[in-house]
Amino acid sequence: xxxxxxxxxxxxxxxxxxxxxxxxxxxxxxxxxxxxxxxxxxxxxxxxxxxxxxxxxxxxxxxxxxxxxxxxxxxxxxxxxxxxxxxxxxxxxxxxxxxxxxxxxxxxxxxxxxxxxxxxxxxxxxxxxxxxxxxxxxxxxxxxxxxxxxxxxxxxxxxxxxxxxxxxxxxxxxxxxxxxxxxxxxxxxxxxxxxxxxxxxxxxxxxxxxxxxxxxxxxxxxxxxxxxxxxxxxxxxxxxxxxxxxxxxxxxxxxxxxxxxxxxxxxxxxxxxxxxxxxxxxxxxxxxxxxxxxxxxxxxxxxxxxxxxxxxxxxxxxxxxxxxxxxxxxxxxxxxxxxxxxxxxxxxxxxxxxxxxxxxxxxxxxxxxxxxxxxxxxxxxxx
Amino acid sequence: xxxxxxxxxxxxxxxxxxxxxxxxxxxxxxxxxxxxxxxxxxxxxxxxxxxxxxxxxxxxxxxxxxxxxxxxxxxxxxxxxxxxxxxxxxxxxxxxxxxxxxxxxxxxxxxxxxxxxxxxxxxxxxxxxxxxxxxxxxxxxxxxxxxxxxxxxxxxxxxxxxxxxxxxxxxxxxxxxxxxxxxxxxxxxxxxxxxxxxxxxxxxxxxxxxxxxxxxxxxxxxxxxxxxxxxxxxxxxxxxxxxxxxxxxxxxxxxxxxxxxxxxxxxxxxxxxxxxxxxxxxxxxxxxxxxxxxxxxxxxxxxxxxxxxxxxxxxxxxxxxxxxxxxxxxxxxxxxxxxxxxxxxxxxxxxxxxxxxxxxxxxxxxxxxxxxxxxx
Numbered sequence: 001x002x003x004x005x006x007x008x009x010x011x012x013x014x015x016x017x018x019x020x021x022x023x024x025x026x027x028x029x030x031x032x033x034x035x036x037x038x039x040x041x042x043x044x045x046x047x048x049x050x051x052x053x054x055x056x057x058x059x060x061x062x063x064x065x066x067x068x069x070x071x072x073x074x075x076x077x078x079x080x081x082x083x084x085x086x087x088x089x090x091x092x093x094x095x096x097x098x099x100x101x102x103x104x105x106x107x108x109x110x111x112x113x114x115x116x117x118x119x120x121x122x123x124x125x126x127x128x129x130x131x132x133x134x135x136x137x138x139x140x141x142x143x144x145x146x147x148x149x150x151x152x153x154x155x156x157x158x159x160x161x162x163x164x165x166x167x168x169x170x171x172x173x174x175x176x177x178x179x180x181x182x183x184x185x186x187x188x189x190x191x192x193x194x195x196x197x198x199x200x201x202x203x204x205x206x207x208x209x210x211x212x213x214x215x216x217x218x219x220x221x222x223x224x225x226x227x228x229x230x231x232x233x234x235x236x237x238x239x240x241x242x243x244x245x246x247x248x249x250x251x252x253x254x255x256x257x258x259x260x261x262x263x264x265x266x267x268x269x270x271x272x273x274x275x276x277x278x279x280x281x282x283x284x285x286x287x288x289x290x291x292x293x294x295x296x297x298x299x300x301x302x303x304x305x306x307x308x309x310x311x312x313x314x315x316x317x318x319x320x321x322x323x324x325x326x327x328x329x330x331x332x333x334x335x336x337x338x339x340x341x342x343x344x345x346x347x348x349x350x351x352x353x354x355x356x357x358x359x360x361x362x363x364x365x366x367x368x369x370x371x372x373x374x375x376x377x378x379x380x381x382x383x
Numbered sequence: 384x385x386x387x388x389x390x391x392x393x394x395x396x397x398x399x400x401x402x403x404x405x406x407x408x409x410x411x412x413x414x415x416x417x418x419x420x421x422x423x424x425x426x427x428x429x430x431x432x433x434x435x436x437x438x439x440x441x442x443x444x445x446x447x448x449x450x451x452x453x454x455x456x457x458x459x460x461x462x463x464x465x466x467x468x469x470x471x472x473x474x475x476x477x478x479x480x481x482x483x484x485x486x487x488x489x490x491x492x493x494x495x496x497x498x499x500x501x502x503x504x505x506x507x508x509x510x511x512x513x514x515x516x517x518x519x520x521x522x523x524x525x526x527x528x529x530x531x532x533x534x535x536x537x538x539x540x541x542x543x544x545x546x547x548x549x550x551x552x553x554x555x556x557x558x559x560x561x562x563x564x565x566x567x568x569x570x571x572x573x574x575x576x577x578x579x580x581x582x583x584x585x586x587x588x589x590x591x592x593x594x595x596x597x598x599x600x601x602x603x604x605x606x607x608x609x610x611x612x613x614x615x616x617x618x619x620x621x622x623x624x625x626x627x628x629x630x631x632x633x634x635x636x637x638x639x640x641x642x643x644x645x646x647x648x649x650x651x652x653x654x655x656x657x658x659x660x661x662x663x664x665x666x667x668x669x670x671x672x673x674x675x676x677x678x679x680x681x682x683x684x685x686x687x688x689x690x691x692x693x694x695x696x697x698x699x700x701x702x703x704x705x706x707x708x709x710x711x712x713x714x715x716x717x718x719x720x721x722x723x724x725x726x727x728x729x730x731x732x733x734x735x736x737x738x739x740x741x742x743x744x745x746x747x748x749x750x751x752x753x754x755x756x757x758x759x
Contacts, residue, residue, distance in 0.1 A: 028669075030672055031671060031672055038675065039679075042683060045687075045688075045702060045705070046688075048698060048699050049687050049702050051698070052517055052693065053694075054696065054697050056696045057696050069545075069546075084696075101729045102730055118545050118546070123544055123545065125546075125547055125549055126547070126548050127548075127549050127551065128548050128549065128550040129551055130550055130552045132555025132556065133554050133563055133719040133720065134719075135559070135560055135562070135563045136560055137694045137697075142548065142550045149547070150546075153544055156545035156546075157545065173507065173527065173534060174488075174505055174506065174508070174509045174523070175505035175508050176509045176510075176526075176527075177508070177509070177511070178511045178513035178519050179510055179512060179513055180512065180513045181513030181514055181519070182513060184516040185516070186517075188516070189514060189515060189517075205674060205675065209671055213671070295409075295411075295587075296671070297411055297583050297670065298410070300671075300674040301411040301414060301579075301580070304579070304674075304678075305422075308682075309423065309426055312430060318430075319515070321438065322432040323432065324429055324430075327429065344514050348514040349480050349482065349512070349514050351481055352480070355477075355480070355481035
């Protein structure tokens with residue numbers, strides 16, 4: 001197929017194809033809606049839902065003491081911000097049943113000699129039963145409870161040395177400052193990450209379907225007999241996904257800035273560069289999936305089977321550092337991992353360009369590899 | 384329409400056979416029903432870990448004194464911190480901005496004087512990387528713990544605490560987050576098969592126009608829908624059993640409840656899952672739309688709003704209200720119970736009723752949507 005293709009006509013052809021691909025996605029008002037609206041709704045919904053804090057939990061208390069210090073402990077527990085209700089129980093059997101049913105996350109067992117032991121200068125021991133089905137939340141609750149107990153302990157000390165009531169509060173030996181996010185607002189972390197994930201899924205699905213849909217509907221043969229070259233087909237299939245993914249991610253980062261007051265500290269152009277490289281590498285993966293799929297169903301499910309594990313390993317839900325070393329290496333091959341570094345670095349930390357390069361070049365490499373493999377795959381499909 | 388058609392078991396059997404063959408012949412069905420679940424369980428067992436370890440921090444020792452060196456050594460000796468030392472805070476500040484360190488501890492020039500003076504003046508400063516809030520609060524709390532423990536060891540007259548808590552974790556004494564995550568992951572897998580796969584398969588028939596063709600045969604709408612759904616119901620149950628076996632025998636998650644309860648819960652969960660898939664396909668009638676809607680209304684809520692990874696109690700009230708509509712929420716709660724706690728019917732019965740009720744509503748809506756499609 002050696003045909004002389006003068007530059008202007010190739011460009012015109014390319015333009016026509018890009019317009020056609022754009023239209024095939026955005027022509028139908030329902031798919032226009034489904035491309036743009038759900039990701040934005042999800043962003044709002046999930047940014048509030050995705051928190052690893054613990055709030056509004058019920059705690060059962062079996063107080064066998066009913067003395068001064070057990071009352072103090074229960075009162076402080078009642079006033080603690082993370083507790084919604086303190087539920088007094090009269091036996092350990094009842095406490096056990098409440099935990100079994102999942103109505104309380106923890107139950108405190110205060111022994112009968114609790115206040116007496118403390119008054120005598122000893123250590124009052126409280127047994128805490130925790131629902132291990134919620135192992136993570138349970139550990140956080142135990143941490144909060146320890147702080148409440150320490151507060152009561154401070155009260156005990158003050159009562160002992162009655163004279164120095166005010167100033168004997170044992171201060172923390174460390175002064176903490178949180179950079180970039182002084183109040184540790186979780187949304188500031190989650191929104192930029194969600195923007196990346198939702199853009200990732202949109203771009204992946206759009207490109208995965210692009211060639212598979214033509215094959216299923218039989219229009220791919222028409223494309224084959226048209227004068228368009230492989231490269232032109234690939235470019236025209238990638239550009240709409242690239243545009244939609246980029247716009248979507250920027251919209252979501254912008255929504256985060258407006259709704260949650262996330263300070264945009266870094267360079268917009270660096271973020272944009274990272275975003276384009278990121279979407280390009282995703283587009284490459286999507287095209288490969290599309291080239292090997294015979295039907296739309298295969299393309300969608302294939303994209304899904306790649307996308308979900310990729311999100312899980314990207315460090316969005318839990319840090320990459322927590323993973324076994326072998327999986328940490330594998331995580332480096334996932335574009336989302338690097339993009340999360342870039343988006344967190346440039347939105348909050350204002351990471352300088354020199355340091356962002358450490359994440360930009362792997363992304364560029366991945367994009368190069370996935371796109372050239374996509375060319376090979378699509379070319380194989382064309383022959 | 385020539386009067387109501389009778390429900391015919393033989394016709395149904397033929398339909399089920401046809402759909403089953405169609406499902407099994409497509410490699411993507413098997414990928415989603417058996418390969419993806421195995422990969423997901425593996426990742427939830429090993430990659431997704433909420434247990435923090437080896438956080439990289441810097442320790443800046445500005446004071447030359449012996450006590451400062453000892454405290455620095457105490458930081459280096461901890462299991463959870465990966466410490467790099469510096470003498471100037473400017474050395475580590477840049478590495479925090481670059482994301483290489485998650486924070487740093489400054490042991491100040493006048494550390495020895497502060498220590499001697501006592502009182503409530505802070506001894507050291509901790510700077511954290513707030514762009515990772517969870518890790519940041521871990522670093523702050525853990526650093527505080529290290530300093531307090533070190534100071535208690537220093538003082539000869541260590542005061543005994545007035546109150547100590549003795550936590551005991553039921554159902555998961557070893558506190559492995561995988562034991563809580565793997566059972567929940569089964570709910571995600573079932574949502575993928577029940578909602579995602581079904582939505583795609585039925586939407587394809589509408590998209591290609593073959594649904595109308597099937598509808599014009601003597602088979603009734605009910606037979607056609609049941610014939611379509613039964614194979615996916617069976618596939619979902621098979622996949623659940625495979626995932627449960629993997630969880631128990633490979634990932635070391637105990638099954639303290641009965642297999643019968645597990646199967647009952649899974650079977651009832653398939654009702655809303657399939658109903659949602661059917662409803663999506665009838666409304667979308669096109670595979671791209673169906674996939675996107677199933678992703679955003681089925682998979683992501685099951686992931687984010689089911690209490691599987693994120694605590695429902697901690698969400699704001701309007702979002703907690705939305706979680707009541709997510710069938711996976713009830714399934715996750717019961718799955719964790721049947722695996723880790725045992726047969727607690729006080730937990731199962733309300734969950735089963737809620738799942739069945741949501742399923743009923745979804746099927747009613749799907750039926751109405753199917754009929755509308757045929758009328759236009």
